[in-house]
Amino acid sequence: MKKLLCLLILSLLFLTGCSKKEVIKNHYDQIIQRDYIIVGIKTDSPPFGYINHETGEEEGFDIDIAKEIAKEILGSEQKIQYVSVTPNTRIEAITSGTVDMVVATMSITPQRQYLIDFSKPYYIAGQTALVPKNSNIYTFADLKDKTTLIVLGSNSEKNIRNIIPTAKIIGYKNYDEAFNALKENKADALSSDDSILAGLIINNDDFRILKNRISREYYAVGIKKDDDYRLKDNIDVVITRLHNNGKIKELKQKWNLY
Numbered sequence: 001m002k003k004l005l006c007l008l009i010l011s012l013l014f015l016t017g018c019s020k021k022e023v024i025k026n027h028y029d030q031i032i033q034r035d036y037i038i039v040g041i042k043t044d045s046p047p048f049g050y051i052n053h054e055t056g057e058e059e060g061f062d063i064d065i066a067k068e069i070a071k072e073i074l075g076s077e078q079k080i081q082y083v084s085v086t087p088n089t090r091i092e093a094i095t096s097g098t099v100d101m102v103v104a105t106m107s108i109t110p111q112r113q114y115l116i117d118f119s120k121p122y123y124i125a126g127q128t129a130l131v132p133k134n135s136n137i138y139t140f141a142d143l144k145d146k147t148t149l150i151v152l153g154s155n156s157e158k159n160i161r162n163i164i165p166t167a168k169i170i171g172y173k174n175y176d177e178a179f180n181a182l183k184e185n186k187a188d189a190l191s192s193d194d195s196i197l198a199g200l201i202i203n204n205d206d207f208r209i210l211k212n213r214i215s216r217e218y219y220a221v222g223i224k225k226d227d228d229y230r231l232k233d234n235i236d237v238v239i240t241r242l243h244n245n246g247k248i249k250e251l252k253q254k255w256n257l258y
Contacts, residue, residue: 008020026228029099035074039202040085040093040102040222041067046199047255048105052145061255062103065122065239068247069101069221071237073231086174087153091115094224101235105196107155107217119221119235123257125193126213127159130182130200133208136191140214146188149178156191159215166250175200182207193217195257202256 032039041062042049069075085104087091093099094116105125108118129148131137137146144164150156152171160167167236170177170187179200182190190197193207203208222237242248251257 013111026230027224027226028101028228028230030236033075036079036081037066037070037073038099038226039069039080040083040090040099040104041066042086042104043084043129043173044086045105045196047257048195048199048200049103050199055167058199061123061257063065064251064254065242066101066103068237068242069103069235073234087151090153090222091103094222097224099207102222104222105219106222107141107193108220109155112222115225116235117223117225119223119232119238121218121220122242123195124221124238125195125217125219127156127191128194128197128213129189129191129210130197130207131168131189133184133190133206135208137208137210139212140164143189147186149181149190149203151175151178151192154192155215155217160191163214172174187256196247198257204236209250 026195041058041060043051043058046062047060049058049062051057052059059170066080070080071077083093083099085099085102085131089114090102090104090106107125110120112118129137129140129143140160140163143160144167147168147170148160150160150169150171152173157169157171160169170181173190175196178190181187194213197209201209221239223231223235
């Protein structure tokens with residue numbers, strides 16, 4: 001009987017020890033132990049995130065931000081595994097643990113803050129619209145009786161309906177599909193952040209961007225809600241430094257973002 005009691009006590013101690021170990025095993029420590037960061041990025045949104053078809057490498061403003069974070073946490077910008085995400089899959093990728101963070105033109109909103117945490121902003125964009133060059137659309141008021149394309153999961157639809165409640169809107173899964181639909185005259189305009197739209201027409205003179213903006217979008221790094229704030233704190237340190245030392249300005253010039 002005593003032997004059985006001892007075995008039970010030892011088993012309880014073992015299980016208690018495992019439980020404590022699991023509690024201590026937080027997200028930041030997992031990254032350190034793994035020795036690479038899993039980052040969700042866009043691959044269809046130049047100049048923020050895209051695949052260089054000549055090299056096959058991920059490139060863009062967001063990718064450079066991710067590299068700076070990897071250097072801060074792990075000492076090397078090469079210690080990153082990239083995962084392609086879309087506006088519609090970004091939050092799920094974070095909450096499910098598929099990625100450690102998302103750096104993908106993701107703006108801070110109250111709705112998203114219920115589900116995930118955000119770093120300090122690293123870029124400010126504004127929503128506008130892209131139209132054919134010969135279009136008679138010059139302001140958002142001109143879209144009242146028109147059809148506008150958006151990408152699902154973005155803030156675009158909400159912002160448009162705030163100013164045009166009766167707007168006709170069609171959603172696509174990604175920017176390539178939405179832009180192709182605009183090229184095929186399936187709608188009159190494509191609405192998104194000015195920085196994203198500028199990337200779509202880098203080598204295309206058949207379209208123009210409206211001059212007015214209907215929002216201010218604060219891009220930040222999205223991460224999972226966690227009781228341990230070391231990951232968020234480290235990311236915030238990087239972003240603060242990049243703002244203070246002029247690196248953000250250099251990256252804007254590098255990727256023609258003004």
